[in-house]
Amino acid sequence: MDINSTLIAVFLFPGLLFLCAYATTLEFVDRHVYARLQNRQGPPWYQPIADFLKLMGKEVIIPAGADKTMYKLLPLVSFAAVATAFLCVPVFGPAVKAFNGDLIVVLYLLTIPTACFYLAGWYSTSIYATIGSVRALTQLFSYEVPLFMALLAPAMLAGSWSITEISAYYTANPLYVLFNLPALVVALLAVQGKLERVPFDLPEAETELAGGTFVEYSGRYYAMFRMTVDCELVVLSALIAAIFVPLSFDIWWMEVLCFFISTLLIVFVLTFIRATMPRVRIDQMVRFCWIYLTPLAMAQIILNLFLRGVVG
Amino acid sequence: MGRGLIRRAIDWGTRKSPWIIHFNAGSCNGCDIEVVDALTPRYDLERFGMLQQGTPRHADVLVCTGAVTLQTRDRLIQIYEQMPEPRFVVAVGTCACSGGIFDGCYGVVGGIDAVIPVSAYVPGCAARPEAIIDGVVKLLTALKKQQKEGPIVVKAEGDEIVKAETLSGEVVYEKDKEEVSQ
Ligand code: SF4
Numbered sequence: 001m002d003i004n005s006t007l008i009a010v011f012l013f014p015g016l017l018f019l020c021a022y023a024t025t026l027e028f029v030d031r032h033v034y035a036r037l038q039n040r041q042g043p044p045w046y047q048p049i050a051d052f053l054k055l056m057g058k059e060v061i062i063p064a065g066a067d068k069t070m071y072k073l074l075p076l077v078s079f080a081a082v083a084t085a086f087l088c089v090p091v092f093g094p095a096v097k098a099f100n101g102d103l104i105v106v107l108y109l110l111t112i113p114t115a116c117f118y119l120a121g122w123y124s125t126s127i128y129a130t131i132g133s134v135r136a137l138t139q140l141f142s143y144e145v146p147l148f149m150a151l152l153a154p155a156m157l158a159g160s161w162s163i164t165e166i167s168a169y170y171t172a173n174p175l176y177v178l179f180n181l182p183a184l185v186v187a188l189l190a191v192q193g194k195l196e197r198v199p200f201d202l203p204e205a206e207t208e209l210a211g212g213t214f215v216e217y218s219g220r221y222y223a224m225f226r227m228t229v230d231c232e233l234v235v236l237s238a239l240i241a242a243i244f245v246p247l248s249f250d251i252w253w254m255e256v257l258c259f260f261i262s263t264l265l266i267v268f269v270l271t272f273i274r275a276t277m278p279r280v281r282i283d284q285m286v287r288f289c290w291i292y293l294t295p296l297a298m299a300q301i302i303l304n305l306f307l308r309g310v311v312g
Numbered sequence: 313m314g315r316g317l318i319r320r321a322i323d324w325g326t327r328k329s330p331w332i333i334h335f336n337a338g339s340c341n342g343c344d345i346e347v348v349d350a351l352t353p354r355y356d357l358e359r360f361g362m363l364q365q366g367t368p369r370h371a372d373v374l375v376c377t378g379a380v381t382l383q384t385r386d387r388l389i390q391i392y393e394q395m396p397e398p399r400f401v402v403a404v405g406t407c408a409c410s411g412g413i414f415d416g417c418y419g420v421v422g423g424i425d426a427v428i429p430v431s432a433y434v435p436g437c438a439a440r441p442e443a444i445i446d447g448v449v450k451l452l453t454a455l456k457k458q459q460k461e462g463p464i465v466v467k468a469e470g471d472e473i474v475k476a477e478t479l480s481g482e483v484v485y486e487k488d489k490e491e492v493s494q
Contacts, residue, residue: 031358040356046328047361053325054372059396061369128367210366218369218396 014091016083023230024048026237029264030271037275048230055223063216065125074120075217075224081112082231089238090164092255098164103155106163106239107148113228114140114194117203120225121213132212135282136196136203142289143193143200149297150186154243157304163242170246177246179307183300184244186293188266191236192273193285195229199277200285233270237263323459326372326398327452329361333371333395337388337424338414339378342438343405347375350441360449368394373448376430379407379414380421392428400431400451404444409433 009015027048035042062071088102088109114136121133155161157176158169170177193200204212214225241262280288334347351357351364365371368391380388392401403424406412411422424430432454434447467475477483 035353035356035358038353040353041359042356043358043361044328047358050325050328050361053321054329055325057322057326058372058398061394061396211370214370215367216369222370 009096010087015087015096018091019083019086019231019234020227023227023234024052026233026263026267027230029267030233030274033268033271034275037272052223052227055226056220058219060219060221061216063124063126066216067123070119070123072221074116074123075221075228078113078116079224079228079231081109081116082228082235085109086231086235086238088163089235090167090242091238092252092259098162100165101161103151103161103163103166106235107151110194110232110235111140111144113232116228117196117213117225120217121203121215124216126216128210129213129215132203132215136213138282139193139196139200139202139285142286143190143293146186146289146293146297147190147194149294149301150183150190151239151243153183153297153300153304154180156301157308159308163239167242167246170243174246176307176311177244179303180244180300182296184240186297186300187240187244188269188273189293190289191240192270193289194236195233195270197270198274199280201279202282202285233267234263237266237270240266327456327459329363330373330400330448330452331363331365331371332357332373332375332448333365333368333391334375334377335388335391337376337378337384337408338381338420339405339407343377343408346438346441347377347404347444350444355441355445357445360445360452362448368392369396371395372399373451374399374401375404375444375448376401376408376424377404379411379417380424380427381419382421383419385421385427388424388427400455401428402432402434402444402447402451403430404434404439404447406435406437406439409435412437 011017028043028045031047032042062068085106087096088098088106090098118133118137118140121129121136154170154177155166157179158166160166160169192198196203202212204214214222217225238259241259245258245262247258247262334344336344349355357363362373368374372395374392374395376388392399401424403409407414408424411420411426414420415422421427432447432451434443436443439447465477475483
């Protein structure tokens with residue numbers, strides 16, 4: 001790849017610009033489906049863009065006790081981590097930067113935003129934000145283990161740490177995906193915790209913590225955080241689609257269609273979970289993740305190791 | 313007035329996404345229930361981009377109910393000052409507009425506008441959800457006009473408004489005259 005096409009791939013397509021555009025679209029889809037499930041009209045299609053522009057134009061208030069550098073830096077760092085992770089995920093065919101082990105890199109890059117949320121809450125020195133950030137960290141230790149295991153189990157069966165190769169393996173043997181169904185369920189539930197959505201939205205918990213980790217954030221820094229969460233949704237749904245949906249076509253428009261349909265379907269399932277469940281307590285959340293999700297993911301890994309021995 | 317593209321985009325965003333926060337300044341709870349009513353799926357405020365926020369830092373519109381009491385006065389000012397600009401206040405209910413039946417009580421300061429500037433008044437005891445939605449939408453319509461034409465300069469003698477004109481010199485209101493334009 002020469003320098004020009006690399007720059008286009010990183011900043012325009014399928015890099016930053018496409019990521020932001022698709023993130024706003026997915027936020028709209030998420031909110032619209034949520035509204036339809038509640039039997040109401042829902043926001044107009046331009047709503048996420050309007051929210052973003054409004055927040056960009058708003059005054060920024062940095063609390064007197066907060067660390068100014070960290071306050072300004074954290075939204076940028078978390079956004080950069082997600083945008084970098086997106087480059088390693090296959091969108092319409094191979095990823096921009098595919099190498100052996102990119103699955104691990106993506107998973108670790110996706111942990112950075114959560115760590116940033118924690119620090120953001122901690123450095124803004126508000127009691128609500130502190131409680132929210134401690135919850136974010138507690139939650140991180142609960143869902144991260146099952147999420148990692150659920151995404152690594154298919155990789156073990158495929159015998160590769162590269163997302164592109166895993167996807168190619170399952171395209172060649174589509175039926176093997178059926179063995180991964182428990183991992184898919186675990187991944188979808190853990191993603192709900194990662195994105196801090198109901199039933200695992202404890203760090204934000206608007207009605208009890210008044211917004212949690214982001215309580216003190218306003219204006220463009222808050223817009224950046226919102227964008228980060230939306231982009232995380234895109235990256236995670238694309239990642240799950242690449243690993244669990246064994247479809248790949250030679251014709252480019254079929255490939256595009258397949259990408260959109262599979263990610264939209266995943267977002268729909270996530271929204272359905274969000275719309276139909278109440279929020280759980282933090283101890284229930286931790287218990288659920290460690291007692292049900294982790295053993296399920298562990299069983300999946302053992303099964304896949306066994307299968308790997310059988311099919312060679 | 314000539315405005316840049318970015319300014320226009322931000323103004324448009326401000327009109328299309330008013331996030332609200334609800335504050336009870338000393339209401340009898342009648343108006344609060346109506347505000348909460350207006351937030352239910354039945355009235356679907358998200359059509360206008362309205363979302364309820366838990367913290368004043370994220371909110372654009374402060375929806376206040378009830379007459380301001382001595383106890384809540386400082387808290388109200390504090391919450392108002394925690395909101396980032398541009399911010400608007402909507403007074404919901406007769407008590408919030410003027411003090412209502414509580415006006416003149418020993419513990420009551422008066423309506424919301426006795427403490428902080430109010431952009432829109434929604435009278436009614438209690439104000440209906442439809443009226444509250446109407447009030448916020450009217451506020452946004454007025455905001456659009458103001459964003460296009462700039463702020464209105466008001467001249468007053470004592471308590472009485474003598475003349476009001478836009479920055480470009482268009483007279484909106486003049487004492488002793490018919491109302492020039494809406
Ligand atoms: S206007 Fe009526 S309902 Fe509302 S706070 Fe006053 S007395 Fe209560």
